[in-house]
Amino acid sequence: MPNYKPISLALILLGLFGSSVSILLGFLWAPGINPDSVQEGSAESYRILFWHVSFAWCSFLSFLMLFIGSILWYLKSDEFGWRLFSTGSDMGLLFGLGVITSGPIWGSVAWGKPWDWGDLRLNSFALLTAVALFLVMSRKSQPDTSQTRDTLSIIGLFGFFLVPITAAATTLYNRRHPPIIIIEGEDTGLPDEWLLVLILSFISFGLLFIGVSILNDLVNQLESKTENYQRIIDGRES
Amino acid sequence: MSGLTELAFAYVIMIGIIGSYVWYLFSKLNDIQSRINIVESYFTKDKSEDE
Numbered sequence: 001m002p003n004y005k006p007i008s009l010a011l012i013l014l015g016l017f018g019s020s021v022s023i024l025l026g027f028l029w030a031p032g033i034n035p036d037s038v039q040e041g042s043a044e045s046y047r048i049l050f051w052h053v054s055f056a057w058c059s060f061l062s063f064l065m066l067f068i069g070s071i072l073w074y075l076k077s078d079e080f081g082w083r084l085f086s087t088g089s090d091m092g093l094l095f096g097l098g099v100i101t102s103g104p105i106w107g108s109v110a111w112g113k114p115w116d117w118g119d120l121r122l123n124s125f126a127l128l129t130a131v132a133l134f135l136v137m138s139r140k141s142q143p144d145t146s147q148t149r150d151t152l153s154i155i156g157l158f159g160f161f162l163v164p165i166t167a168a169a170t171t172l173y174n175r176r177h178p179p180i181i182i183i184e185g186e187d188t189g190l191p192d193e194w195l196l197v198l199i200l201s202f203i204s205f206g207l208l209f210i211g212v213s214i215l216n217d218l219v220n221q222l223e224s225k226t227e228n229y230q231r232i233i234d235g236r237e238s
Numbered sequence: 239m240s241g242l243t244e245l246a247f248a249y250v251i252m253i254g255i256i257g258s259y260v261w262y263l264f265s266k267l268n269d270i271q272s273r274i275n276i277v278e279s280y281f282t283k284d285k286s287e288d289e
Contacts, residue, residue, distance in 0.1 A: 005267065012260055023249065045241025051252050098255045102248040109241035208256070215263045222270040229277045 004214050011211030018204025019051065022197050026050040030193045045109040048102060050197050054205035055098040056125075061209060062091035063128065063163050066135075070156035073149055082149055085156055087217045089135040091209065092159075096129030124166040131159035144227070 026047050066088030072081025103122070104114035116122055135152055142148045 016256075045245050048245055048248050051249060055252060094255065094259050098252045101251050101255070105244050105248040105251070106241075109244045212256075212260060212263070215260070215267065219263055219267050219270065222267065222274060226270060226273060226277070229274070229281075233277075 004218055008211045008214040008218070011207050011214070015204050015206070015208025015211055019054070019201055019208065022050050022201035022204060025193075025197045025200065030197050031191060045106050048106045049194070050201045051205075052099065052102050052106065053198060054201045055095050055102070057202060058205050058209045059092055059095035059099055059128075060163055060167065062088050062095055062132075063160050064088075065213070066092055066132075066156045067160035067163075070153040070160070074153045074157070077146065077149075081153075083217055083220065085135075085149075085153060086139060086220050087213050089132050089139065089156065090216050091213055092132035093129065093136050094212070095209075096125070096132050100126055100129055121166055124162050128159060128162045128166060131155065131162070135159070144224070 026049075030047070030050075032044065065084050069081045069084030069086070069088050072078040073085055074081075107116075108114040135156060138148070138152055138155075142152075
């Protein structure tokens, strides 16, 4: 097996460097917003966008990985599919947690309250992260059999159907969460500086996402290798 | 105040989540690799004794 550890380390370091630069640029270079156009005392808090959005996009990528893995496992019992499933669920939980913890902190400033139980996007995203949490906990606690994998891959497929609902929620049912602002429109669009910082942030998070995914997969593979060795040792002793 | 404290808090949480998970993965990887090395050296030794 090729040694992917240095590759993942390089990607993670590059990603962390780029995302750190995006925070600095977001604070020092990107212009602020008009304080009169937002809730009093929340003008600066909008700079959360530079990481919060990239976190959310990476979580959607994770759920795409989970979806492809679920299909490959369920239809073909493909081992690579299960590796995608395992990494996708871990990454979905990681980035989902980042979104649902940073979002309410910003919400408490911008909206005056951290959570709105009537907002479709907030709640569907929380449900999506809960699905990832369930999948990760189940993988860790259940014996690794074909039946377990079949059941979990079905739940993974269900989880992915929440992605388009969550993505379209701000357009179809906009109650609290800001709409898609990147696409230029009558009420939307971003200043060029904001857009550039956001693109830098997303590219950096992309590298980070790939690096962490490779590392995560490496750990999962080595774990199954130790389980195999354990079985061999148990077989010799009995 | 214009939400800067909350903004800093949110960034610290996001950095903490990423940083701690990467740290966890690297330490787990090193731990598993050292365990595998021990088991593999045991198997190699066992095989050479059989021969």
